[in-house]
Amino acid sequence: MLSAGGELIHVWNRCHACGAAPIVGTRFECRTCPTGPDSDLCQACYLLLQQGQIKHPPPEAREAPHGPHLFRAFEGTPREKVQHWLTVPDTSASAPPVPDRFVVRPEFRSGRESFFGSYAFIVVAEDGGDPLVLTALHILDELARFRGIDCSDANAAYTGSELPAQVTSVQLYDPFARNWMLAELGTARGMLLMPDARIGAVEPYSQRDIAAFRVAPSAPFLPLPLARSNPIVGEPIWLAVNHGPSTRDRTTEAVIVEITDKTFVFRFTLPAELPRYTSGAPLLNRLGEVVGINAGMGTLDKHKVGHGVQVASIRRHLGWQ
Ligand SMILES: [Zn+2]
Ligand SMILES: [Zn+2]
Incomplete structure (x- = not known):
């Protein structure tokens, strides 16, 4: 019998049917749904799905493809490998101010289609150009799938230019506004080519999950600078x-x-x-x-x-x- 410390867990995944978080034991991930919080099931719920007793995708899922959904099983990480994350002491410091027109909600346009993303933000360009919009690449997953582009690690043929070629513009909204859809702040132009950016690495190894756009000149944003160097453990x-x-x-x-x-x-x-x-x-x-x-x-x-x-x-x- 495994001790409690020897169990396999999935820190980054929640079962969308029973709410188990983390998922303990074998996890079943839907490979058909866009990357996001509605694509995982624990083993017990996966069995219920096969018996027709629960629904997948869940009714609240934002964008769910029709047709059969294909799942893959994952074993998980030993709990003792991540337990040290709980031993770093809490800190207590004053939060920095978050100015208006820095955090944005992006709407990615691709021809006549449009896809909303959760968050992005504006940074000072160190190359002296107009500020950049930065976000995680995986929030463009719906658009990528709609256009039939696989920008995951698994696709060795992806060069980093296929997805940017499909994003025609980005509208940027104020996510702190009472009605953000009416609070348009400006636009960004084409997506930057980043040959090494990819979706879908095993969490938390997300160092390639990045997308960037150049904001239109004179757009009224308030970019913040990148920190000079990485932060350290305990900060x-x-x-x-x-x-x-x-x-x-x-x-x-x-x-x-x-x-x-x-x-x-x-x-x-x-x-x-x-x-x-x-x-x-x-x-x-x-x-x-x-x-x-x-x-x-x-x-x-x-x-x-x-x-x-x-x-x-x-x-x-x-x-x-
Ligand atoms: Zn479950
Ligand atoms: Zn699915």
Whole structure:
């Protein structure tokens, strides 16, 4: 019999049927649904699905393809490999201000089609050009699938230019506005070519999950700078998203619990109430500089954890080293 410490878990995946988070034991991931919070089932719920007792995709899923959905089984990670994320002490520091016209909600246009993403944000361009919109590549997954483009690691033929060729423009909205769809801030032009950007790495190894666009000249944005270097374990950072109309807070505090060339993991320090979709949102340090792009959320022993694309990787993709 396995001890509690020997069990296999899936920190980054929640069962969309029973709500188990993390999923313990074998996880079944739908390969047909877009990457997101509605694509995983625990083993018990997968069996119920096969018996016709639960629905997949769930009724609340944003965009779900018709036809048969194909699943793949994943075994998980030993709990003791991630338990050290809970031993880094909480921090307590003042949150940096999040200015208006920095965090945005993108609408990606592709010909006559349009696809909304969760979050993006505006950074100062170190090449002296117009500011850039940064986000996670996987929030373009619906568009990519609609156009039949596979920009995952599994597709060795993907060069990094096929998806940018399909994104004609991006409209940017204010996600903090009471009615954000009426709060258009401006537009961005074409998607930058980043040959090494990919969707779908095993979480939390998300260092290639990045997309960037150049904002139109004179657009009224308030870009923030990238931090000079990566943050360190134990340092506080803040995720900037809209928590809903009842709160004025724009930041949720977290502490960095692991950072390597391949990953950047943080643990939220308070019992964080986070919106359902947060990918592509900025991670800021106490100076209000960008230290990462939020790429995924998970749960470990009732703590919320996240992972992102660290600032050194952002620079590498943009050729700003
Ligand atoms: Zn379940
Ligand atoms: Zn599915």
